[in-house]
Amino acid sequence: MTNQYYEFFCPVKVIAGKAALEHIPYELTGLAAKRPMIVTDKGVRAAGLLDPVVAACEESGLEIISIYDDVPPDSSTDVVRDIAGIYRSEKCDSIIAVGGGSAIDTAKAVNILVSEGGDDIAAYSGAGVIKHPLKPFLVVPTTAGTGSEVTSVAVITDTTKSVKLPFTSSFLLPNAAVIDPRMTLTLPPHITAATAMDAMTHATEAFTCMAKNPLSDAYATAAVKKISTSLLQVMDNPKDSDGRLELAQASTMAGIAFSNSMVGLVHALGHATGAICHLPHGLCMSLYLPYVLEYNLESIRAPLGELLLYLEGPDVYSATPASRRAEASISALRKLRDELHKRCKLPRTLKETGSVEEHQLDTIAEMAMDDGAMMFNPKEVSLEDARAVLKRAWA
Amino acid sequence: MLAKRIQPMVFQARRLYVELMFQVMGRALQAVSEIDSAVQKEARALPDGFLFEMMVMPDGSRLIVEHTGNGRFHYHGDSAPRPVDLSIQFKHIAHAFLVLSFQEKTSVAFANDRMLVDGDISYAIRMTRVLNRLETFILPKLVAKRAVKEYPSNLHLPEKLLSAARIYLKVATHFVETVRA
Numbered sequence: 175m176t177n178q179y180y181e182f183f184c185p186v187k188v189i190a191g192k193a194a195l196e197h198i199p200y201e202l203t204g205l206a207a208k209r210p211m212i213v214t215d216k217g218v219r220a221a222g223l224l225d226p227v228v229a230a231c232e233e234s235g236l237e238i239i240s241i242y243d244d245v246p247p248d249s250s251t252d253v254v255r256d257i258a259g260i261y262r263s264e265k266c267d268s269i270i271a272v273g274g275g276s277a278i279d280t281a282k283a284v285n286i287l288v289s290e291g292g293d294d295i296a297a298y299s300g301a302g303v304i305k306h307p308l309k310p311f312l313v314v315p316t317t318a319g320t321g322s323e324v325t326s327v328a329v330i331t332d333t334t335k336s337v338k339l340p341f342t343s344s345f346l347l348p349n350a351a352v353i354d355p356r357m358t359l360t361l362p363p364h365i366t367a368a369t370a371m372d373a374m375t376h377a378t379e380a381f382t383c384m385a386k387n388p389l390s391d392a393y394a395t396a397a398v399k400k401i402s403t404s405l406l407q408v409m410d411n412p413k414d415s416d417g418r419l420e421l422a423q424a425s426t427m428a429g430i431a432f433s434n435s436m437v438g439l440v441h442a443l444g445h446a447t448g449a450i451c452h453l454p455h456g457l458c459m460s461l462y463l464p465y466v467l468e469y470n471l472e473s474i475r476a477p478l479g480e481l482l483l484y485l486e487g488p489d490v491y492s493a494t495p496a497s498r499r500a501e502a503s504i505s506a507l508r509k510l511r512d513e514l515h516k517r518c519k520l521p522r523t524l525k526e527t528g529s530v531e532e533h534q535l536d537t538i539a540e541m542a543m544d545d546g547a548m549m550f551n552p553k554e555v556s557l558e559d560a561r562a563v564l565k566r567a568w569a
Numbered sequence: 570m571l572a573k574r575i576q577p578m579v580f581q582a583r584r585l586y587v588e589l590m591f592q593v594m595g596r597a598l599q600a601v602s603e604i605d606s607a608v609q610k611e612a613r614a615l616p617d618g619f620l621f622e623m624m625v626m627p628d629g630s631r632l633i634v635e636h637t638g639n640g641r642f643h644y645h646g647d648s649a650p651r652p653v654d655l656s657i658q659f660k661h662i663a664h665a666f667l668v669l670s671f672q673e674k675t676s677v678a679f680a681n682d683r684m685l686v687d688g689d690i691s692y693a694i695r696m697t698r699v700l701n702r703l704e705t706f707i708l709p710k711l712v713a714k715r716a717v718k719e720y721p722s723n724l725h726l727p728e729k730l731l732s733a734a735r736i737y738l739k740v741a742t743h744f745v746e747t748v749r750a
Contacts, residue, residue: 179683
């Protein structure tokens with residue numbers, strides 16, 4: 175008997191497909207919620223993405239009591255306190271987050287305050303602090319990458335102390351994630367590419383890192399297959415709503431996979447690069463993925479080789495000798511990045527981003543060493559190793 | 570029948586083993602911070618007065634060390650002078666036994682959700698590196714390979730033996746001093 179052991183948890187109801195938004199009133203009514211508040215950002219509102227959500231609710235006689243549309247890209251404790259204040263003064267009883275990672279994380283934090291009480295969200299920071307179910311909460315993602323709709327984590331910046339506060343609790347998970355292809359139909363090409371590569375990285379790291387397990391593997395491989403099949407189709411035909419739905423579902427599936435099996439060095443480097451050079455998270459993921467897989471290669475040869483089936487399909491998989499499949503998987507990811515670069519100039523190296531200076535690599539490496547994701551990387555990473563990976567990713 | 574009779578003794582032995590290992594590790598953490606520059610470098614990033622705890626939930630054995638400054642740790646035994654800053658908690662004594670008897674690597678125990686981190690995760694990662702460094706010194710290579718994710722290729726036998734001898738000597742001295750006190 176081996177020591178193998180795993181845990182898997184995802185209680186989020188997934189509502190996906192055509193006219194999914196129109197299920198929101200029914201879901202909220204089922205949770206005894208009648209006065210929902212929408213938390214979103216100005217970009218979502220300007221893109222007209224709020225209109226179908228509001229229309230779907232009003233058509234069913236469910237009035238949206240309040241809309242907060244000023245969530246910044248890097249949300250803060252002040253923003254959370256302000257939104258909680260509006261929620262209370264308007265006597266709302268539920269939250270609908272409409273947006274990407276920042277709007278969703280902000281809504282999760284607001285839900286803590288309005289459910290647990292108080293104005294100081296920092297008091298609830300950490301793991302396992304929240305002990306009770308929170309208010310009814312629905313998430314409508316407008317990007318297909320973060321997977322935040324199925325993760326039990328939120329990160330909010332404490333502006334007074336200039337630190338990022340993590341919140342971890344299964345009670346942060348929404349009651350339902352509503353995935354409607356209309357919400358991602360107008361995503362610009364470079365965001366479509368970067369967020370899809372974010373989901374691809376979630377799935378790939380979930381499948382190759384230390385906490386992989388049979389259930390997260392199933393979600394990860396399905397996500398890789400959907401992204402490999404649909405991403406370039408959507409890049410060539412952005413109005414392909416079937417392809418958009420495939421990417422959105424892949425993002426949720428990858429989110430379920432990585433929230434149950436964690437991620438590794440790609441995320442550690444990406445978090446540090448994002449913090450120091452302010453590069454978008456999805457771009458960092460796309461950039462580092464092949465270099466980290468090459469670094470980890472001998473520790474992940476078997477699962478990485480297996481991924482070739484989902485990256486390239488059965489014909490290529492069966493035509494590739496088993497001993498070469500891991501390398502072929504990395505080549506497939508490189509090929510995908512090249513195609514994305516051709517279509518939307520998504521950078522493949524740190525130099526191509528134009529936002530990173532070579533002298534910053536040491537600082538990035540040092541910060542990455544203390545990232546929580548480092549624990550789950552299948553190969554031990556020294557500071558020198560992290561520097562070497564960054565040098566390879568430079569140009 | 571016999572197994573049922575032996576079971577309480579097995580549980581008691583396991584509890585004593587975990588308690589003893591925590592005592593050895595706590596003292597060894599203090600010792601390694603006095604002799605190894607890599608550990609000192611890692612520890613210097615921790616705030617002075619930083620209290621680290623490793624314990625078995627809900628209220629089992631524990632070890633507490635304090636970063637007293639300049640990369641040095643001080644072992645406080647099983648009681649903290651004030652609330653701890655970082656706590657790594659085994660969910661059950663069986664999980665602590667798996668790790669402390671080197672049947673499961675620390676990193677695997679994290680991956681398997683055997684342990685919880687209460688506190689700043691970046692400090693937890695740092696303390697795990699310190700624990701790994703300690704284990705590579707004080708354990709025979711074959712055992713250390715079971716305890717850490719990757720045995721360092723640049724740690725050669727003379728350095729390992731010398732460091733291990735100095736750490737064990739300090740641990741033994743500390744034990745004697747504790748008994749005398």
